[in-house]
């Protein structure tokens with residue numbers, strides 16, 4: 001359907017196609033936690049402090065490609081400076097995610 005947002009999640013080498021809608025979850029962390037039933041993912045509830053929601057992105061565009069608020073500092077503490085390593089709780093469910101690949105990282 002036209003308003004759908006489609007992207008792929010990679011978890012332990014398995015490709016999982018996701019179809020969702022704008023704003024279907026408060027952010028990408030909640031979507032991943034629920035759809036993939038990830039325990040101990042997103043422990044701080046999405047304020048960008050715990051770094052239990054780290055993902056690697058490929059193909060993300062628009063405002064969603066920018067690290068804001070607590071995100072750069074939290075990732076730097078773990079040694080992640082790359083632009084494509086992100087806190088999934090800081091990425092909203094928008095059309096910026098169309099055709100993106102999201103890999104779950106074990107931190």
Ligand code: FES
Nearest residue numbers: 042044048051089
């Ligand atoms: S949920 Fe804690 S940093 Fe993302």
